[in-house]
Amino acid sequence: MNLKNKHVLVVGAGVSGQAVSRFLLGKQAKVSLTDSRTQEQMGPLADELAAQGISLYLGENPVIDLENCDLLVVSPGVPLTVPPVVQARQKGIPVIGELELSYHFTRSPIIAITGTNGKTTTTSLIGQMFRDAGYHTLIAGNIGLPLISEVEKYTAEDVVVAEVSSFQLETTAQFRPKVAVILNITPDHLDRHGSMAAYIEAKARIFAQQREGDWVVLNYDDPITRDLAGAAQDRVIFFSRQHILEKGSFIQGDKIMVSDGEGSWAIANTASLRIPGAHNLENALAAVAVGQAMGLAPANIAYTLSSFTGVAHRLEYVTTINGVAYINDSKGTNPDAAIKALEAYDVPIVLIAGGKNKGVSFKDFAQKIKEKVRVLITVGMHGYQIAEAVQEQGFTNIFNAQDYAQAVKIAHEQAKPGEVVLLSPACTSWDMFKNFEERGELFKRLVRELEER
Known part of the structure; x- marks a missing residue:
């Protein structure tokens, strides 16, 4: 170009x-x-x-x-x-986006990760995996660092690991990653894309230009994602938390396994993972599948799985006060992400949720709240929609906070030893903050101020 x-x-x-x-x-x-x-x-x-x-x-x-x-x-x-x-x-x-522009100036093989939830964690994990294996690795894209700022510093011997969003993918034309990963697809950004079909179509553009020798990593347990395999033909590697696969990465007993169609072998124990929750086990399986596609040694993959501790604002442990753990999941910007956060804990939860809705339903989220949450604190523009949804489920232990200072104060007053105070908004931050990072940082600061009292 x-x-x-x-x-x-x-x-x-x-x-x-x-x-x-x-x-x-x-x-x-x-x-x-x-x-x-x-x-x-x-x-x-x-x-x-x-x-x-x-x-x-x-x-x-x-x-x-x-x-x-x-x-x-x-x-x-x-x-x-x-x-x-x-x-x-x-x-x-011609109308393109930054991702497409970057591709034209990238010499390195690209591993591109998309999905409704888990992108940042999986991108960071895969990037760390290649760094630990000795590759000069760029971790960029929707994760916060624009690809265009850095791609020309990397050669054909290096690796680019890029988090890519549906917004970025819808303006691609020739973008062709060596490995394309789709973690899951659940309703999100429908206010932007207009329909679920259009959202799925945008996600599928991640592998639209791939050719022989490229790979698509898909979640076998997610029906929408699994069905995309037909369009990807024989380039697919599946990962599954629920099924034993003929080819791909999966769980067998307490082992993370890999199969190449001819045989299978263990990579690591599930207990060695340091990131909590079943959804993070899926993220790890996706990373293992990428490592398999790119020929990384099992020992290198296992090392990173056992040493990676996660990313900021995604189930990020803040501190424990009076026996109550405070967790920052500000990156949980849609109901499905917040559901996964709730499922990561087996103790009663005091949940802070709300913000700007992206045009999706809170019904499933409300059902999970009834199952896992003892106290719900709503905040933000569409917090009332979450309150209404849980009330329809018969859940009534709800407090409405005017701002985050009040939300954290109520959580502190209501939480009991052994419980978790979880910020997982199920909404974007754009009603009150520039981004989810700013929201998460405020939450952490307010919690640490409690600790100092």
Whole structure:
């Protein structure tokens, strides 16, 4: 992809859009950037971008001349229905995202991980597995570090492990990972994609361009994911927590096993995993399947499984106060993720949940709350929807908090020794915070302040 002197419009000035703009400048492209925020709202960032030679079109409805535009790069958080994207497509101007742009400049084999839940943990685990095995490994993508910022530093001898979202995948065209992983697909982001079918289609784009010699790792226990095997043909490696497989990774007794179709062998004991919950056992099985596909030695895989302790904001232990464990699962941004968090504990739970709903039902979540939770504390824009859903299940031990300070205070007052206070919102953070990290950090700070009293 030759970008020199090409006119490129970047849509969205978030972390991804800024990284793309800097990359394009480095390739001597003529860069314009549009964002719905005004100059005043962007503050010093707008001046900084303009000083770099980027033409800015700011505000809700800026007038943008696309006549000379050669390429449009849209940021993942920007809907494809915004005027510049619609107009570019009408004019036949190529519209891609940062993931597709990065692919054109990547020399390393790519392991790409998607799924509704577990992406960040599995991406981090797989990345650590390759680092432990001695590979120069980039861990990037939707996990927080834009691929475009780093890909050119890695060679064909290295490995890129990328977390990719449905938002990123829907603007791919030639993106072709060596190994594509789909962990699970449950209702999520329906406010963006419009239907479950469209969401599944976006996820399946992760392996759409693969060819002979590439691999697709799929969750055999998830019917939607398993059914995608027909489109992937003979490139599939399954993983399963519930079935013994002829080819793939699975559980047999207390062992994590691998089979290549001719024989099977043990990789590690399930008890050696240091990340809690059945869902993390599935994440580990996915990582084992990737290791199998890429030819890693069983001993290398086993070492990482026994040493990896998880990621921030995903079932992250904060502290224990008066016999009560406080757990930060701020990354649980949809009901299915929060259900998996609840299932990770066998003691009564004081649950803090709520935020901005993404257009999904809380019915299954409410049923799990009735089963596992002793006290529910709701907070945020759509906390009331969770309260209504659990009340329909006959659960009434509910408190509504005005903010996180009050939520943590109520949790502290209600929790009994031996119980867990769990923040697993089942919603996005966008009603009160910039992102789930900011929400999780506030929760941890409030908990530690309790400890100091």
